[in-house]
Amino acid sequence: xxxxxxxxxxxxxxxxxxxxxxxxxxxxxxxxxxxxxxxxxxxxxxxxxxxxxxxxxxxxxxxxxxxxxxxxxxxxxxxxxxxxxxxxxxxxxxxxxxxxxxxxxxxxxxxxxxxxxxxxxxxxxxxxxxxxxxxxxxxxxxxxxxxxxxxxxxxxxxxxxxxxxxxxxxxxxxxxxxxxxxxxxxxxxxxxxxxxxxxxxxxxxxxxxxxxxxxxxxxxxxxxxxxxxxxxxxxxxxxxxxxxxxxxxxxxxxxxxxxxxxxxxxxxxxxxxxxxxxxxxxxxxxxxxxxxxxxx
Ligand SMILES: NC(=O)c1ccc[n+]([C@@H]2O[C@H](COP(=O)([O-])OP(=O)(O)OC[C@H]3O[C@@H](n4cnc5c(N)ncnc54)[C@H](OP(=O)(O)O)[C@@H]3O)[C@@H](O)[C@H]2O)c1
Numbered sequence: 406x407x408x409x410x411x412x413x414x415x416x417x418x419x420x421x422x423x424x425x426x427x428x429x430x431x432x433x434x435x436x437x438x439x440x441x442x443x444x445x446x447x448x449x450x451x452x453x454x455x456x457x458x459x460x461x462x463x464x465x466x467x468x469x470x471x472x473x474x475x476x477x478x479x480x481x482x483x484x485x486x487x488x489x490x491x492x493x494x495x496x497x498x499x500x501x502x503x504x505x506x507x508x509x510x511x512x513x514x515x516x517x518x519x520x521x522x523x524x525x526x527x528x529x530x531x532x533x534x535x536x537x538x539x540x541x542x543x544x545x546x547x548x549x550x551x552x553x554x555x556x557x558x559x560x561x562x563x564x565x566x567x568x569x570x571x572x573x574x575x576x577x578x579x580x581x582x583x584x585x586x587x588x589x590x591x592x593x594x595x596x597x598x599x600x601x602x603x604x605x606x607x608x609x610x611x612x613x614x615x616x617x618x619x620x621x622x623x624x625x626x627x628x629x630x631x632x633x634x635x636x637x638x639x640x641x642x643x644x645x646x647x648x649x650x651x652x653x654x655x656x657x658x659x660x661x662x663x664x665x666x667x668x669x670x671x672x673x674x675x676x677x678x679x680x681x682x683x684x685x686x687x688x689x690x691x692x693x694x695x696x697x698x699x700x701x
Pocket of ligand 1: 430431435454455460481483503508527554556599600601606607609
């Protein structure tokens with residue numbers, strides 16, 4: 406493994422994104438669209454991926470109009486063969502933004518085995534697999550950035566969203582661990598942890614408002630946070646106010662976390678969303694048939 410001096414590594418972190426080949430997963434809708442447009446504005450050479458090709462094409466057109474060079478690759482990240490093909494077709498990458506995600510925000514007792522599998526695969530196994538495929542090349546070239554779009558659910562417990570929370574804790578733990586292993590190689594890894602995002606994405610889609618004490622953040626802030634990680638930050642919390650003292654308090658007194666979340670109004674809001682999500686879902690058998698169909 407090629408090791409570089411500290412100064413060289415730090416210089417490498419203040420990255421000029423212009424012309425950098427950047428794969429963004431989950432680019433067909435939600436936050437991925439904001440991330441793609443923000444990187445297009447910086448002159449990145451984009452490779453956009455998701456399953457829905459027509460939406461992906463729309464996003465690609467908007468990024469091209471902003472002057473970016475864009476390639477689209479349709480891929481289902483829950484499939485190992487699609488992940489291998491995606492990385493193969495994407496070619497030599499400078500930046501990988503693991504943004505695609507699935508959230509099935511219902512009580513744990515309402516999660517089917519297929520729900521658990523879908524979230525574990527798309528949110529955790531898939532990004533790990535993509536990273537395993539791109540990091541060796543980045544290390545041998547002595548440069549590269551991985552941005553993992555995680556969540557505040559990866560920094561705290563989140564009732565009525567336990568499986569999703571497990572995946573986000575997983576991605577945070579993985580990213581921090583490998584970042585240390587790769588120190589001095591020129592390859593930088595970091596996470597973006599948004600709280601409740603307004604206007605676009607999986608939270609906004611449910612139509613439930615965040616508790617007053619927490620408020621919602623704009624999707625543009627998530628895109629800015631991705632740019633911050635590309636420029637060298639290790640973890641950007643995208644929240645309405647400073648939350649690290651609260652997280653530290655919860656870590657010091659874990660038994661108080663439940664009361665704390667209730668006091669902030671988080672638990673009742675999440676319980677309400679879980680009720681709505683459960684009511685909106687098609688019967689479990691149809692979901693499982695769909696999962697079987699996708700698995701071929
Ligand atoms: N929105 C929020 O409030 C919020 C807060 C914290 C963290 N996050 C994180 O932000 C990221 C983006 O979320 P979002 O809010 O933009 O969600 P979203 O609107 O539901 O979009 C999810 C994206 O992931 C893609 N995707 C889902 N399953 C896939 C699969 N099997 N294969 C390939 N692509 C797949 C979807 O594309 P196709 O369906 O076209 O494949 C879509 O582009 C996620 O990692 C999420 O956990 C979001």
